[in-house]
Amino acid sequence: MTLLGLILLPLVGAAVAWIVGRSRPTAPRFVAIVTSVAVFGLAIAALVQVLQSGDHALSATTKGMLLVLDGLSLPLVLLTGLLGVVAVTASWAMTDRPGVHHALLLALEAAVMTVFLAGDLILFYVGWEAVLIPMFFLIGGWGHENRRHAALKFFLYTFVGSVLMLAGLIVVMMTVKSTVIGAPTTAIDLATQSWLFWLVAIGMLVKIPVFPLHTWLPDAHVEAPTAGSIMLAGVLLKMGGYGLMRVAIPYAPAGFAAASPVLGAFGSAGIIYGALMAFAQVDLKRLVAYSSVAHMGFVVLGIATGTALGYAAAMLAMVSHGLVSALLFLLVGSLYERTHTREIARFGGLGARTPRWGGLFVFAALASLGLPGLSGFPGELLAMIQGFGAFGWWMVFAAIGALLGAVYNLSAVRRVVHGERAPEWDALADITRSDTIAAIVLCVGIVVIGVVPGLVLRLTDPAVTLLVRALGGGS
Amino acid sequence: MSFAQIMEFLRPMLSIGWLPAAVACSAAVAGLVADMFDAEKTGVAIVAGGLAIAALVSFGAAIIPVSASTTLITTTFGLVMTGGAFAGLACIVYLTAFLSCGTGLFSLRAGSRASAAALIGAGAAAGQVLLGASDILVLFIALELLALIAYALVASGGNDRSDEAAARYFVQGSVATGLAVLGVAVLVGLSAGASGYVELGTSLASMVPGAALLGGMLLVSALAFKLGAFPFHSWVPDAYETAPAGTAAFLAASVKAAAIGGFTLLLVRLMTIPAFLPLVMAVRIIAAASIVFGNLAALKQTSVGRMLGYSAIAQVGYVLVGAGVSPISTESVAAVFLFAATYAMGAATAFVALEFFATGEPTWDGSIGGLAGIASKHPAVSGALTVALLSMTGIPLTAGFWGKFFVFYGAAQNGLLWLVITGLVGSAISFAYYGRVIRSMYIDVSATGNEVAAEQGSDVAPRVRAWPSLIGAAVVLFAGIAPLIWGLSLVYALFAFR
């Protein structure tokens, strides 16, 4: 029942926040914080239940829905719970229609939970689409100058992708004759698998986003409010990676095997491309958005290797990117609230003026460039060495991408935090208390996963081995 | 008294198939009488009440199994009596007609509201007849009756533009009627005057294939015209744009649902013999063309009504994807009926909401831009319109998704993957224009700032005029979420063939 609670609780919270918001504008954020903390607590309860259960999985069914929680979805559910809390704290000082804002945030969290918990393909797709609606209104409602275009572009781009995925899912349901997600009893014949994999995977690749299909991300991020960005980068992008491992690969293993070199190539290209684009940015938030493209390149690379360690790398990279990008967006958002500009050129010497913010930003930059000891490194290392095993010398590009990662992160630090103090910001206040608490929570998460990645891997181990055995893949 | 006991009590009454039609017609007549005594508002109310009752009755007939009683009348309306899918769709026809009248038709001129309501009542009854016709002549008569009512309703706008649209609609309609008559003539003529589906079916089998095909194609084209599918679509945008929103709701929703029902029945009952297989190929071509044309043309529109017109063409395309399945089976018909129901509900809710806006803000010129920032003034109704638009796009958590899902599932099972992908990409592109309306309502700031404009439009408080769109949205949302909770069996029960 905890699984159903994970979906219903945020929905109820959203309704309450919306209703309360109409009468007292300050109340909804308390409703939101209570609900999101409760959801996170529920997620931890689910974790405990999964650990205790024999086969490392938890399932709950109602007549219409089948919910499953196992190794693959557990870390992401926990991440969603955590980022839900962080998103609410990040938008603590929100004065522009707080009720509706927090309601949409919680509704978004509920929709994402549905995707991660969905046990059958229809529910998976319903959750996949339902995520678009709150995000559309968040970007549209609280965005900045170019929000109208960005909101529609975001919705349309991902919607076309996921509609193609629906076509693929329909073909899958048709041939396998059952909608329950899991390795198909009657394997789909090889001929259809080759194009079926791409049809099903296209929606997910758009969501990740993989290199050529990424242009909706920067526009969506730049326009989304801070809380929206945190959820968009922290959790929505993971649906793509999760979808690949949960749906696309088990149903079309041969198709995946044929497609993995292409996926690996696009993954590595994404790493370099994202880093190069981030380096060229003038707008701080757009820089962080492109860094997401770079980090998710590692996820695609990890998945493309098709090995147990590869999937582990993808899971680690996804969880770490969730934390790191949430931290970065939190910091950029809090800076924007105080300075009302995102232009890197106008910043300078903020380390002196706002030491707390500066310190956190340097930490976030180091985590983002994959410094060992922080959460980025294990995922990237595994993806690279497994990638080398699968694709050989193509990994030079991924390694160069990692190097470029350091380039853009450190140049951002140099231009924003270090250097001469821009006179413009003499009266700039440091980061607010609520944002600091949220940031500290994320930093602790980043360090813990960086030092002991085994925590995540122990959770994903049973599910990944099952997945690999089902595909007859390598170690 | 549990639900079952109530149903048990109602069972004998529900078995009379024609009861809903009777109630609707009598309400229409009563409405006209009230109009004579200048009690216009009561007239509209009477018709609305009648339609509501008819909807409830047919819903009851759809849910509980009814034994087909064999009186004279039932033979001609035979199919309606068996309940199941037909009663379900009939319920939708009545419900949408009820919503249309429920708005009070304030956007029409004062004098003509009651008469329009009466027309809608009669039209709904004709719709059920068209839906349940078991005889080709009955089908033809119902078709023409609906056509005439439609011409009148489009003209009810009372301005030059609606007159012009009605006249043009009439000209095309008459060409289509000519084709229909020719078709009937060929088919019934060659089968020695036997017009019942059953007899006609047998004689068709032995008829010269060429003539059968010609007759069949003529009928298919006539019905395609009524549906507004691609080659025969030209009247749809003009009619939806100029007709007042209330009557447009009736035209877009219940007339279309009935026509879809009639069309599918024609295919199911009449054209199962192999000779008619090529017809199905034509249906598929029409479907793809309608989807492509409808979605593309709607992109550029500025008037919401006209855009909904073009989107209606696209939606018909999706229906025909479901109907164009070669071994047309009970599941595929159920899917088509389900889609027709969800689309009708969505379209009705949308138009009813437009009616609310039209009568609320007289300054609204019917354009998308005109709706800017209206969500802050009328959150409830704009919410209803958003739900309707999302349903028509096919976004999950709304009924529209299930409609599209089953239609495309059926088509995929039939191996028509190219049609499925055209349809799906079409429905994705559809958000480009549906989304623009939602965006302008919620995201754009209205030119006149968002202070609450005084309600000078209709003389009735907004709260009264808003309930139809809210009911529509509630049904659409409930139908979207219910299958997730109680499973898909509920959906099948409503539209299964019995």
Add this chain to the structure above:
Amino acid sequence: MSLFASNPWLAVAVPFVVAVVIAMLGRKAAGATQWIAVLAPLTAGLVGVAGLQGSVTPVSAPWLAQGSASIDVGVTVDGLSAIMLVVVGVVATMVVVFSVGYMAHDESKARYFSLLALFTAAMSLLVMSTSLVTLFVGWELVGACSYLLIGFWYRKPSAASAAVKAFLTTRVGDVGMLLGLALLWKSTGSLDIAAITAAAPGLAAGTATLAALLLFMGAAGKSAQFPLHIWLPDAMEGPTPVSALIHAATMVAAGVFLIARMWPLFEVSETARAVVLWIGVFTAIFAATIACVQSDIKKVLAYSTISQLGFMFAALGAGAWGAAMFHLVTHAAFKALLFLGSGSVIHGTGTQDIRQMGGLARRMPVTTVTWVVGVAALAGIPPLAGFFSKDAVLAGVFHAAPAAGVVLLGASLLTAFYAFRVTRVAFFGESRAENPAHESPLSMTGPLVALALLALVLGFLGGAILHALGLEAEGLETAVAGASVLVAVLGIGAGMVLYAAEFARADALRVRFQQLHDFVLTGWGFDALVQRVIVGPASTIAGWVYRVIDRAVIDGGVEGIGMGTRFLGKVASGLQSGETDVYASLVAVGFIVLMGIVLWAGR
């Protein structure tokens, strides 16, 4: 002592905890916390000492395990890491003590000392790790600490960009190292050092060479060998004690340690060793020439470090990895001494430019004496440590490649020359400074004296060090020793003579070869080259790719599709032109076309 023997991971844990504590206490308790900072290197040194006595139980655990495959991590203290730990411990303690005085009036002391402690933790992790993964973790963490410490005074834009330059150049090397790791993981199936070194002979020749070269790329980055040396001179922007610790003794030596640790891999591939040898030799002579013309005291020492590291890599290339480690130890001592000495000089005179110093011997006696001991050791004067270790290196190189030996002799000559040039200009002659210099307090001169004693004593401990590494100690090579002493004396003479009496002769020489002098001054123009070829175009390329590929091609494509469909929409809706006869004919034509399709489909 048994406490450290039984759990070696203390060497990493204690400094880390100290770093966190100091950071937490922050500015207010800076006075007290700086003394706690000393604990960090002390523990590392004690664990090293325990290691020297043997009997340290290795600790290891799985770090990344999934399915059947798993990558383990762990720490152990064998001979090699024990020596490194001791070096790190001793030098770091001296630096911390020195920093107390040096950073007395700096307001963000807490950040400084916590970073120092963090650095010690990372360095010991690097040195003690049993698996290449933890080594890589320590490797990059050390790089990060050097980035943070070089950019300590981040308000200075030059310090900030120097820090970025340092991190990125080492990161270029790390890219190679990462690929080396991946190659080893693929070919040997494990990243455990012991497993790899055991499997090394079995590896295909090509793979072994490639892996060795890739690892060497990482080492070259970290130890500032040509062409990845450009970051070290700029790293002098950081506080001088940092330069002493990181950029003289410990971090830059990590490259040498890595190759020593993975020695069996290098042993197998002949070509890899040759590459290491010749890059080492070239770097030695290359850096030595640049050091001769530098006027900033710290830049001289920086280029001298690059040159001495060139010596060590040459020894490694020649196969005498023992000699390399011995030279590493002695170099750590006297180079740290020289850096701290320059720190005390800068602290006293307030400037880094030797041309404004002069005649410091009278005002800063202790610094001068310790400086001379250090410089003598660097030049390789017999009783001091430099002589023995350089001799071992030269001997090893002569055995492998006499030509390389000769070049190295030339480099030793230049070393002696620039060492004593700086001494002559800065410490003797008349004082050119406006305000008179003052001697540094005891807390700064104390470590100088200690290190000077070490420079004296270490030379004789060569045998013990080689024994600890598991190699037998060979005696002095008389021929090589004689040649190196001769060369040292020649260098010193030239240095003293040229720069006597107001550098008349030196200026004359410089004027005649002005063009050559300027060319060498800028590091053979290599820095400008890198700036023009790599760094400059990087941002323009990124900007171009962003504008053209991202905005125009991809995004343009997407928006284009959007515009295209809208245009098609306009075309489609154009069909509704309003003429009724068009509509009616559309119905008729539509019917005829459909009838055709039906008949065609029905044939």
Add this chain to the structure above:
Amino acid sequence: MTILVLCALIFGVGMYTVLTRREIIAILAGVELMLGSANVLFIALASFSGADPGVAGAIGLVILVVAAAEAAVGLALVVTLSRRSKRSSIDELTEVNG
């Protein structure tokens, strides 16, 4: 069999007038022609295939009634058009488009 040709001919003429004439009244006439010829065709086919004359006649009558209703509504539309905006030819009816 000549009846079939005759009906087809009349239907063609009717269709031609609908498609080409400008005035709506003329179009109405064309429509009537089409319906009439279809009716005749039906009667011919029914009798030709041996249907019971009574049923054929009844169905023919039904078609006539429908045609009449069609004409009535059409004329009503024409009247409203001409009274309100004095337009009777379809060339003037091009205001609603796009």
